[in-house]
Amino acid sequence: MNRFLWFWLAIGWIGFTVLPWYQQEYGFWTFEWLFDGYPFYGDYAPGVLQSVSYGKPWLLLLGGFLLMPLLLLRGGVSGAKRANILILAGAGGLGWMLLQGFTVGISGWNAAWLVTLFGELDTRQFGMGYGALLCAAAFLVFLCTGFAGRGAMRGDVFVTNAIGAIIVLVAVFVFFPVSQILTGAFVDYDRTLSISAFARNFFDGNVWGLGCLAGAGGCGVAWNTAILAVLTATSTTLLGLAFALIVTRTAFRYKKSLRVLTVLPIITPPFVIGLALILLFGRSGTVTQFVADLLGVEAGRWLYGLPGIWLAQTLSFTPISFLVLIGVVEGVSPSMEEASQTLRADRWQTFTRVSLPLMRPGLANAFLLSFIESMADFGNPMVLGGNYDVLSTEIFFAIVGAQNDAGRAAVLAIILLFFTLSAFGAQRFWLGRKSYATVSGKADSGAHAGLNPLLQAVCYVVALPWALFTIVIYGMIFVGAFVKRWGFDNSLTFDNYIEAFGIDWGDHGILWTGAAWDSLWTTLNISAIAAPLTAAVGLTTAYLLVRQNFRGKDAFEFGTMLSFAIPGTVIGVSYILAFNVPPLELTGTGVILVICFIFRNMPVGVRGGIAAMSQLDRSLDEASLTLGANSFTTFRRVILPLLRPAIVAALVYSFVRAITSVSAVIFLVSADHNMATSYIIGLVENGRYGVAIAYCSVLILIMLAAILGVQLAIGKRRLRREDRVAGTNAKPAPSGI
Numbered sequence: 001m002n003r004f005l006w007f008w009l010a011i012g013w014i015g016f017t018v019l020p021w022y023q024q025e026y027g028f029w030t031f032e033w034l035f036d037g038y039p040f041y042g043d044y045a046p047g048v049l050q051s052v053s054y055g056k057p058w059l060l061l062l063g064g065f066l067l068m069p070l071l072l073l074r075g076g077v078s079g080a081k082r083a084n085i086l087i088l089a090g091a092g093g094l095g096w097m098l099l100q101g102f103t104v105g106i107s108g109w110n111a112a113w114l115v116t117l118f119g120e121l122d123t124r125q126f127g128m129g130y131g132a133l134l135c136a137a138a139f140l141v142f143l144c145t146g147f148a149g150r151g152a153m154r155g156d157v158f159v160t161n162a163i164g165a166i167i168v169l170v171a172v173f174v175f176f177p178v179s180q181i182l183t184g185a186f187v188d189y190d191r192t193l194s195i196s197a198f199a200r201n202f203f204d205g206n207v208w209g210l211g212c213l214a215g216a217g218g219c220g221v222a223w224n225t226a227i228l229a230v231l232t233a234t235s236t237t238l239l240g241l242a243f244a245l246i247v248t249r250t251a252f253r254y255k256k257s258l259r260v261l262t263v264l265p266i267i268t269p270p271f272v273i274g275l276a277l278i279l280l281f282g283r284s285g286t287v288t289q290f291v292a293d294l295l296g297v298e299a300g301r302w303l304y305g306l307p308g309i310w311l312a313q314t315l316s317f318t319p320i321s322f323l324v325l326i327g328v329v330e331g332v333s334p335s336m337e338e339a340s341q342t343l344r345a346d347r348w349q350t351f352t353r354v355s356l357p358l359m360r361p362g363l364a365n366a367f368l369l370s371f372i373e374s375m376a377d378f379g380n381p382m383v384l385g386g387n388y389d390v391l392s393t394e395i396f397f398a399i400v401g402a403q404n405d406a407g408r409a410a411v412l413a414i415i416l417l418f419f420t421l422s423a424f425g426a427q428r429f430w431l432g433r434k435s436y437a438t439v440s441g442k443a444d445s446g447a448h449a450g451l452n453p454l455l456q457a458v459c460y461v462v463a464l465p466w467a468l469f470t471i472v473i474y475g476m477i478f479v480g481a482f483v484k485r486w487g488f489d490n491s492l493t494f495d496n497y498i499e500a501f502g503i504d505w506g507d508h509g510i511l512w513t514g515a516a517w518d519s520l521w522t523t524l525n526i527s528a529i530a531a532p533l534t535a536a537v538g539l540t541t542a543y544l545l546v547r548q549n550f551r552g553k554d555a556f557e558f559g560t561m562l563s564f565a566i567p568g569t570v571i572g573v574s575y576i577l578a579f580n581v582p583p584l585e586l587t588g589t590g591v592i593l594v595i596c597f598i599f600r601n602m603p604v605g606v607r608g609g610i611a612a613m614s615q616l617d618r619s620l621d622e623a624s625l626t627l628g629a630n631s632f633t634t635f636r637r638v639i640l641p642l643l644r645p646a647i648v649a650a651l652v653y654s655f656v657r658a659i660t661s662v663s664a665v666i667f668l669v670s671a672d673h674n675m676a677t678s679y680i681i682g683l684v685e686n687g688r689y690g691v692a693i694a695y696c697s698v699l700i701l702i703m704l705a706a707i708l709g710v711q712l713a714i715g716k717r718r719l720r721r722e723d724r725v726a727g728t729n730a731k732p733a734p735s736g737i
Helices: 001-016 047-053 057-073 079-103 112-118 128-149 156-184 193-204 221-249 255-267 272-283 286-295 306-331 334-342 345-359 362-378 379-383 391-400 405-430 453-480 496-502 516-546 553-565 569-581 590-613 619-626 631-660 676-683 689-715
Strands: 482-483 490-493 504-506 509-512
Touching: 001 047, 001 057, 001 128, 047 057, 047 128, 057 128, 057 362, 079 128, 079 345, 156 193, 156 405, 156 516, 156 553, 156 569, 156 590, 156 631, 193 405, 193 482, 221 255, 221 306, 221 362, 221 391, 221 405, 221 453, 221 516, 255 453, 255 631, 255 689, 272 286, 272 306, 272 379, 272 676, 272 689, 306 362, 306 379, 306 453, 306 590, 306 631, 334 345, 345 362, 345 453, 362 391, 362 405, 362 553, 362 590, 379 391, 391 405, 391 569, 405 553, 405 569, 453 689, 482 689, 490 553, 496 689, 504 631, 516 553, 516 590, 516 676, 516 689, 553 590, 569 590, 590 631, 619 631, 631 689, 676 689
Parallel strands: none
Antiparallel strands: 482 490, 504 509
């Protein structure tokens, strides 16, 4: 028994004998139970008292599994027997927790055949609480440590426990809830399972129709979604690359300002960008009316449909490509570029034959993330879709609209998943099994090759007008916050900010009189909790995928990307179905929001980490291990410092997406945990555009401050003594946002 196992054994016993076994009415992460009768009676009792005094004897078996590791204290227990004891304790404990959790619920037995077999049950179970959580964690550690003792992952305890933890988390919070709604694809109108129900919805002409090719109407919703996703992924990847090259390979004077403009769209609720585009290019928009008056033509409606959604998504998702590509472009070794030029290659040949091929992991991951984001986007198609239907909005209306057809929604979700998995497979095929490592343990103090003049001009022509367009969009947003009633009374006022964020002084200090304060504090609290957890899970997963080889690795990677490939509307509804009843009763709590954000946004950390880690040579790990460090120390002291751009990307993206998420949040908020986006949607529905935009402008400023804070806290990755660009007098701006 080493200290690691002693620690987790103590955690398991604390969970079983000290903390409440069941979740309390106050919610999962509140501690009022400490002052309300704990731990002496009823539902506040820990597991051991529940089993002895409150009619739940089946819980006593868990204590037996917690006793099993104590057998290791006896002398003469061989290594294989020690491992088998830990595996039996862990697997038995986890298996029994699952079995009793799904068979006994709030009304007794959960299945009629159990009632027939055992008779009526006089007791009941609520959702698992702190005690059950700690016990489950201890059992999982026993199981994974036992596998390590049997030789799994070369006996590496850290790696086996990391793999086991992520598999369990993904299974519980991704596969389990999604399975709840996807099984509905085979449920017919009479609630019976039927393949014909699936076939009827899958082969519907509105899904796969090709009438647009024959000029007989529009294409099916599946083709609409695929076309939009390819267009968006292509445009965002090219724009992200242009911005990354300007920031890292040119002497552009305003690099820091350009970086801020690049990330602005990602820190804005998507429907706000759509609203700003309508105010500019809608039928009554400023630009549309100006052009119509100038040319003497009727104002058009071109914005509503594919062009408008594509424009809004390109604005929204270009930052994702930039965040992924900036670290990859910086990570290309200058020595390779210098070697190319020494062999008489010019700058264009060096870029196309050396630098660009080494950027392929970043390009592929940026395209994949943008493709999936476009597929799952709900806000932009909802605001600008017009008659151009896509899968995400069709799923939403199938669930909450007049159709109320969960089976159709499930089938559409399966189609959406098929497209995203196809993109994932294409990405892996394009990258192949080539090595893209350029960062090794050797010194590298060369200068990055400057861009070919023509390529530099192209980057400027593409990126700088887009940056100016972004400034105009945000100018409309911030000006609108000071307008009394947009379109009717354009006089300037502070009333919108006062109504949302008013502050007064009373006898007992500050009074938060603004109507938006409550939702703002809740949003910042939940986002601040979710962001570091998302980054930790995502980058650990990336480390396992890049640095470790194990059975089922492809399935493991697929599982980590699954939640990102499904629309938030589906995730929200599936979480309600899965976590509204025991054994995990989380609806109405803040925990369900945190969990949703972690597993919705984790893939960005995974893909960004994979792209950055692909450039780190394995000799770095080998040198650390040779010097006596274990894999955890190597990961913490060697790998993580070299992943600072990926860490920044994961923290920034998860924080801002937790604040700006709409589609999943709208189903999961409650009176006690109301998020900013759901509150803003309520304002928009009531026509309070000025207050809504004022709220959005405050969120934008908060997120900008958070981004700068993360950058200062994480710092700059140092790959060489000095980062220089050949042929210029400027140094690239510090890596960051």
